[in-house]
Amino acid sequence: MTERAPHRRKQLVVLGHGMVGHRLVQAAVERGLTETYDVVVVGEEHRAAYDRVALTSFFEVGAEALSLLPAGAYEDPRVRLLLGRTAEGFDPTTRTVLLDDGTVLEYDELVLATGAAPFVPPVPGHDLPGCFVYRTIEDLEAIRDAAATATSGVVVGGGLLGLEAANALAGLGLRTAVVEMAPRLMAVQVDDAGGAMLTRHVEKLGLSVHTGATTTGVVEREGRVRGLSLADGTVLDADVVVFSAGIRPRDGLARAAALDVAERGGVLVDEQCRTSDPHVWAVGECAAPGGRMYGLVAPGYTMAEVVVDALLGGPGAFTGADMSTKLKLLGVDVASFGDAFATTEGALELVYADAVAGHYKKLVVSDDGTRLLGGILVGDASAYGMLRPMVAVDGVGGIPLPENPEDLILPASRGVAEVGLPDEAVVCSCNTVTKGQIVQAVAQEEDPCADATCVTRCTSAGSTCGSCKPTVKKIVEDWFAEQGREVDRSLCEHFSLTRAELFDVVAVHGHTRFDQVLAAHGRGHGCEICKPAVASILASQLGEHVLEPAHRTLQDTNDAYLANIQRNGTYSVVPRIPGGEVTPEGLIVIGEVARDFGLYTKITGGQRIDLFGARMEQLPAIWARLVDAGFESGHAYGKSLRTVKSCVGSTWCRYGVQDSVGMAIALELRYRGLRSPHKLKGGVSGCARECAEARGKDFGIIATEKGWNLYVGGNGGATPVHARLLAGDLDDQTLVRYLDRFLMYYVRTADRLQRTAPWIDQLDGGLDRVREVVVDDVLGLGSELEAAMARHVEGYEDEWAATLRDPEKLERFVSFVNAPDVPDPHIGFTTERDQSVPADSAGPVSLGASIPVGVPQ
Amino acid sequence: MTAQPTTQPTTDGTTVVCRLAQVPREGGVTALVRGEAVAVFRTRDDGLFALGNYDPIGRASVLARGLLGSTEVEGELVPYVASPLHKQRYDLRTGRCLDDPAVRVPTWRVHVTGDGEVVVGERRE
Numbered sequence: 011m012t013e014r015a016p017h018r019r020k021q022l023v024v025l026g027h028g029m030v031g032h033r034l035v036q037a038a039v040e041r042g043l044t045e046t047y048d049v050v051v052v053g054e055e056h057r058a059a060y061d062r063v064a065l066t067s068f069f070e071v072g073a074e075a076l077s078l079l080p081a082g083a084y085e086d087p088r089v090r091l092l093l094g095r096t097a098e099g100f101d102p103t104t105r106t107v108l109l110d111d112g113t114v115l116e117y118d119e120l121v122l123a124t125g126a127a128p129f130v131p132p133v134p135g136h137d138l139p140g141c142f143v144y145r146t147i148e149d150l151e152a153i154r155d156a157a158a159t160a161t162s163g164v165v166v167g168g169g170l171l172g173l174e175a176a177n178a179l180a181g182l183g184l185r186t187a188v189v190e191m192a193p194r195l196m197a198v199q200v201d202d203a204g205g206a207m208l209t210r211h212v213e214k215l216g217l218s219v220h221t222g223a224t225t226t227g228v229v230e231r232e233g234r235v236r237g238l239s240l241a242d243g244t245v246l247d248a249d250v251v252v253f254s255a256g257i258r259p260r261d262g263l264a265r266a267a268a269l270d271v272a273e274r275g276g277v278l279v280d281e282q283c284r285t286s287d288p289h290v291w292a293v294g295e296c297a298a299p300g301g302r303m304y305g306l307v308a309p310g311y312t313m314a315e316v317v318v319d320a321l322l323g324g325p326g327a328f329t330g331a332d333m334s335t336k337l338k339l340l341g342v343d344v345a346s347f348g349d350a351f352a353t354t355e356g357a358l359e360l361v362y363a364d365a366v367a368g369h370y371k372k373l374v375v376s377d378d379g380t381r382l383l384g385g386i387l388v389g390d391a392s393a394y395g396m397l398r399p400m401v402a403v404d405g406v407g408g409i410p411l412p413e414n415p416e417d418l419i420l421p422a423s424r425g426v427a428e429v430g431l432p433d434e435a436v437v438c439s440c441n442t443v444t445k446g447q448i449v450q451a452v453a454q455e456e457d458p459c460a461d462a463t464c465v466t467r468c469t470s471a472g473s474t475c476g477s478c479k480p481t482v483k484k485i486v487e488d489w490f491a492e493q494g495r496e497v498d499r500s501l502c503e504h505f506s507l508t509r510a511e512l513f514d515v516v517a518v519h520g521h522t523r524f525d526q527v528l529a530a531h532g533r534g535h536g537c538e539i540c541k542p543a544v545a546s547i548l549a550s551q552l553g554e555h556v557l558e559p560a561h562r563t564l565q566d567t568n569d570a571y572l573a574n575i576q577r578n579g580t581y582s583v584v585p586r587i588p589g590g591e592v593t594p595e596g597l598i599v600i601g602e603v604a605r606d607f608g609l610y611t612k613i614t615g616g617q618r619i620d621l622f623g624a625r626m627e628q629l630p631a632i633w634a635r636l637v638d639a640g641f642e643s644g645h646a647y648g649k650s651l652r653t654v655k656s657c658v659g660s661t662w663c664r665y666g667v668q669d670s671v672g673m674a675i676a677l678e679l680r681y682r683g684l685r686s687p688h689k690l691k692g693g694v695s696g697c698a699r700e701c702a703e704a705r706g707k708d709f710g711i712i713a714t715e716k717g718w719n720l721y722v723g724g725n726g727g728a729t730p731v732h733a734r735l736l737a738g739d740l741d742d743q744t745l746v747r748y749l750d751r752f753l754m755y756y757v758r759t760a761d762r763l764q765r766t767a768p769w770i771d772q773l774d775g776g777l778d779r780v781r782e783v784v785v786d787d788v789l790g791l792g793s794e795l796e797a798a799m800a801r802h803v804e805g806y807e808d809e810w811a812a813t814l815r816d817p818e819k820l821e822r823f824v825s826f827v828n829a830p831d832v833p834d835p836h837i838g839f840t841t842e843r844d845q846s847v848p849a850d851s852a853g854p855v856s857l858g859a860s861i862p863v864g865v866p867q
Numbered sequence: 868m869t870a871q872p873t874t875q876p877t878t879d880g881t882t883v884v885c886r887l888a889q890v891p892r893e894g895g896v897t898a899l900v901r902g903e904a905v906a907v908f909r910t911r912d913d914g915l916f917a918l919g920n921y922d923p924i925g926r927a928s929v930l931a932r933g934l935l936g937s938t939e940v941e942g943e944l945v946p947y948v949a950s951p952l953h954k955q956r957y958d959l960r961t962g963r964c965l966d967d968p969a970v971r972v973p974t975w976r977v978h979v980t981g982d983g984e985v986v987v988g989e990r991r992e
Contacts, residue, residue: 503938535911536893537936538949538956563894567932567951575951579927626932826904827885827896828872834897834904836921836928854921854928857902 019088019698020047022321023107023115025097025263026123027053029062030294030310032078034121035089037318040732044088045700047321050115052107055146056094058082063307063474066174068150069181076147085735087719088698099266102287119289121317122264122277126257126295126305131166135228140235141251144175153250157182160249164188164238166225167254168195173339175252176217180340187218187246189238191255194221199335199346200386203363207370207388211342214368220244259296259303272298281327282320283313291317299328306333307474308440332439336387336394342368343391348384348401349374357383362419364389371419373397375411382411385419393418395481399435399445409435437481440474447471448485456728457768462486467771501762502539504532509687509762513547522552523560542566543762546649549685550757553805555812556648556685557819568647571823572809573629576622578837578848581629583609583621584646585636586682589656589674589694590617599639607632610845615726616653616691618644623846625833627825633810642808645683649763651690654678655703659696659713666696668713673742674702677711680746681753683806684799687760687769690753691725705733708766709749714738718745722752722780723767731767734777737785750799751784751792758795832857872984874899880989887983890915895931895948900987905975906931907985908959910946916959917975917987918948924970925952938965 022038024031035051038044053059058079068076083091092109100107100120107115128143130136140160142153157163163179165172168190179186188195194205195212209219220240228251229237238246259276270278270286276298283291283299294310295303304310309331319326334347352359356377363370369389375382382400387393397418400409409432412418431437433446451459451468459465462483466472472479500506507515512531521527524544528536536544545564549556556562556569568574573581585600600619604611609632610622624632646652654677657663659670674694684690693704694711704710710721716739724733737748760769773779782788813819824830835857838849876882884898884907895908897920904920908931920928933948936956947956947965956965957972964970976988 534939534944535935535937535946537938538934538954539936541934541936559891563891563935566934567929570932575929575932577925577927577952579929579952821889822896825897826874826899827889827907828882829874829899832874832899834928836904851926853923853926854903854919857899 020118021116022047022049022119022121023117024049024051024121024123025100025107026125026294026296027051027055027059027091027093028123028125028294029059029078029307030125030314031121031123032059033311034123034293034314034317035084037315038321039084039086039089041318041322042732043318043321044086045698047088047118049089050117051089051091052095052097052109052115053091053093054096055148057147058091058093060147062145065144065147065150066178066181068147069154069178073147087714087735087738097263099263100290102267102269102290105289117289119291119321122261122285122290122292122296123294123314124260124263124296126259126303128253129256129258130253131225131255133225133227135230135235136253138228138230138235139233140249141228141253144171144178144252144254150178153178153252154182156250157184160184162186162247163250163252164246164248165252165254166238167256168192168219168221169198169254169256170196170335170337170339172252172254173212175254176212177340179250179252180215180217184250185216185247187220187248188212189223189225189240189246190219190221191224192221195219196344196346199350200344200388201351201372203361204344204370204372204386204388207363207365207368208339208342208344210365211368211389212340215340217340218246220246257295257305259298261292261296261298264290264292264296272301272303274298274301274303276301276303281316281329283317283328284320291320293317300330304331304333306331306335308332311440311474312442332436334398334439336391336398343387343389345387345391345394345398346385347394347398348382350384350386352383354383360416360419362416373415373419375415379415380410382409382415387419395437395478395484396431398439399431399437431485437485438469438471438474438478441470443469443471445485448482449489452486452489454728457765459486464772501543502537504528504534504536504540507531509543509547509764510759512544513550513758516544516547517551522548522554524548524564538566539762542569542649545569546685546687550802553802555807555809555819557809557813557816559818562819562822571626571629572633572643572647572813573624573626574647576848578851579626579834580622580837580848581624581626582646583624583629583632583636584614584618584644585641586644586678587618587653588678588682589654589671591656591671591675596639596641599636599641603632603635608839608846610847614646614653617655618653620646623839623848625825625837627823627830627833630814630820630823634814637808637811637814643683643810645809648683648685649688650683650685651678651681651692654681654692654694655707656694657696657699657701659694663696665699666713667715668696668718670694670696670702670711670713673711673718673745677746677749680799680803681749683809684753684757684802686753686757688763688765690766706730707733709733709752711745717741720745720748723770723777725765725767729767736777736781747792747796748784751787751795752780754795754798755780755783755791874901876901882987883980883984884987885985887913887915887979887985890985893935895933895935897928897931898987900975903990904928905987906948907977907987908935908948910935910959913979914946914959915977915979915985916946917977918957918959918962919972919974921972922950922952922955922957923972924955924964924967925950927952930957930972935959940965 060076096110098108163184164187165176168188176188224241261277264277272278277292293313316326316328336345352374360373372386374384431445435445451465541564654674656670656674660666691707692709693702693707695702695704696713710733712719718740719738720736721733722736835855839846840849890909898905906920908916932951946959962972962974974991
């Protein structure tokens with residue numbers, strides 16, 4: 011059987027669904043590779059990728075909490091996850107992969123992410139019942155079961171993972187010993203003195219440590235493990251033996267396919283992680299970039315990103331990795347970073363040791379004492395977050411050492427705050443996030459993060475190993491302190507409520523005017539923040555015209571004049587062109603109006619036409635002509651629905667599978683005029699090619715063979731976000747129902763000027779919560795939200811047509827209250843590329859006393 | 868009999884620009900006074916204020932179209948207009964910019980007559 015996508019999209023096959031394979035798929039989705047590739051991921055284990063770094067916590071939190079994909083499937087429908095299946099082999103000439111169930115997968119590109127296998131020394135008895143490795147959740151389950159009837163255990167291997175395993179055995183109540191061949195524990199990360207300090211810590215916890223010890227065999231009794239014998243003749247009692255003596259890359263598939271492998275194992279890849287076959291790539295522990303294998307997750311993540319970048323035609327390269335490590339082993343902090351063993355020529359060591367407290371700290375500095383090269387921390391690694399970014403990586407970055415570098419490791423050392431990190435310092439090395447990016451996340455104008463948790467969510471800093479979380483928190487707090495800001499969600503000084511709370515109290519009390527809301531829930535007289543916010547809430551709930559006397563002085567100038575103010579005080583005019591579909595007659599009218607009023611014209615990004623340079627007093631005359639020709643307000647000025655962009659869809663396009671233009675028009679007409687916390691944009695694409703760029707919109711709809719996929723929470727601008735799948739393969743009716751609910755839920759609960767993406771992010775539960783409310787209707791709000799939208803649709807009236815009918819509303823469209831026909835002399839124009847553009851203003855202008863006097867009312 | 872609104876002052880140096888009812892509460896209108904664009908505001912307690920309409924920061928003649936607000940500064944409630952361009956706030960009483968003390972717009976005397984006419988007087992210096 012051959013599995014292949016029905017049309018001619020390319021196929022990317024990923025073998026391995028560990029942390030790195032998962033990251034690769036995530037990157038492929040996030041970076042849009044799935045726009046051109048279908049992705050098939052094959053995972054050998056029966057569960058989806060989980061956090062192997064935190065494996066030991068399985069005993070406390072269970073498998074669920076470790077999962078990196080709790081839903082068990084990817085949201086992006088173009089990614090298929092096949093679990094519990096093994097690849098038997100692949101053939102680079104036919105570009106096919108054979109799975110153990112006989113399935114043949116064709117691929118255009120193949121990524122090997124098969125990871126590594128624990129190395130079990132071939133000593134006699136290594137495969138007896140009671141012998142285990144420490145790699146998967148199943149391994150841990152088996153160890154737990156065996157420990158139930160055991161009293162003692164031995165871990166072979168005193169490295170990072172070995173100590174984790176020893177910790178686990180001790181935690182299961184076993185008398186535990188650690189056997190390490192090297193002369194010290196964690197030989198790769200710490201030096202002899204650090205290892206000695208670590209041994210003391212471990213022994214204090216009741217574990218026995220045997221370093222410089224070679225294992226000669228597993229002792230058997232009655233077909234089971236009973237102990238471990240060492241070369242010096244010692245026999246250690248053990249009902250459970252865990253081998254954790256290093257890992258070996260799983261490069262068998264590549265070997266069988268005759269790809270190049272590294273001398274010490276691992277699939278040999280170049281800087282782009284491409285193997286000796288141009289369509290096969292390798293990432294993570296099974297790969298050997300430049301012949302070297304990396305047994306940490308961060309370099310694997312980088313390789314995953316590099317491959318996705320390469321498949322997108324990008325220049326990304328993997329040029330080595332920061333092998334810094336910080337962890338808490340058996341309750342002991344251990345960190346190792348940079349040139350920990352002082353191999354740089356002329357490197358000097360600064361050492362601080364406190365045997366009583368159990369602290370060992372070593373800094374490796376350059377021969378002139380100005381630069382930090384690396385270090386080792388045992389017992390107290392609190393300085394790690396500050397020290398690691400000070401080290402230059404590949405000669406890049408780094409910060410000069412302070413005058414007395416020993417202060418950095420002495421007790422009560424200077425904290426993070428006093429050794430200011432430069433913006434380019436990498437704070438999170440797992441995800442390569444700099445201090446600058448963290449500050450940017452809280453400082454940016456649009457949707458800034460309000461706390462460290464939000465920063466971790468938005469930038470990924472601290473989301474993998476978590477060792478930099480305290481530093482991230484500190485940077486965020488310092489920044490807020492510098493700004494003199496407290497985290498306060500009050501709308502403004504007149505209302506100590508959030509917009510969502512205000513929305514509720516207005517609804518509950520049935521307020522219809524700002525004055526009532528202010529009197530009942532606010533203080534003072536109001537301001538330019540709360541007035542438009544309350545006006546928007548009232549408009550959402552009542553659907554009254556924004557220029558009604560009770561509301562008009564609440565509106566920002568754009569809403570107050572139903573047009574967009576420009577820098578010289580003139581306005582731009584945008585008639586609605588639903589779905590971007592316009593007749594030649596319509597275009598001619600727009601052209602004639604622009605010509606007759608001397609307006610600058612430009613096509614907008616939302617598939618309509620913007621007419622610039624209208625004086626406020628000209629707006630009614632301009633709109634009279636547009637309304638006559640059948641146009642209506644495009645609400646370009648409002649915090650409301652702007653456009654629903656569309657591709658041409660199945661009507662014309664040979665690829666289209668649904669009528670995207672028809673759907674876009676229907677949705678634009680349905681939601682036009684809906685006042686919301688921020689502007690709203692939509693898009694509808696007629697097929698998976700996504701020409702309408704719908705996933706860059708607050709709501710994006712993409713046609714499928716069976717109906718529509720609904721994506722929510724996208725936007726462009728300074729912090730672009732792709733919309734994420736809310737529900738798939740919907741019929742027209744269900745699509746509209748979900749959209750009604752989604753939009754009304756947003757209108758009711760979002761903060762002022764909060765677009766859908768950050769709104770979803772700050773909801774407890776995020777997109778899953780939205781799905782619960784909108785799709786599963788767990789709050790039972792569905793029909794109420796739909797009814798609210800139905801009222802909006804029913805009550806819709808073109809604001810400009812209504813304004814033109816009402817002399818009282820028109821009265822305000824004058825340049826001067828006492829000289830309505832005199833144009834404001836401050837407004838001047840010049841010509842650029844045959845169109846009218848604003849002339850710069852030199853300052854206040856006086857018409858002098860020569861102007862005709864008096865205009866009757 | 869009420870006077871017609873004019874753009875030029877009468878002999879006493881004052882200009883009748885409109886009727887009070889034409890200025891919405893918590894809103895403003897632009898008047899032409901001796902060739903200059905003057906923004907006339909009416910607060911919720913019917914206080915009248917007149918400022919130059921030109922926003923020196925946004926460099927456009929727009930202040931009458933700004934939203935009115937109030938803020939507490941050292942225990943005192945300061946009424947202001949926020950420019951519709953970039954939201955800088957100008958004290959209605961003094962013309963001083965609350966967000967940049969170096970910036971100030973001119974102010975005019977303004978009052979309402981017993982007949983409900985809004986009269987703009989001398990420009991204050």
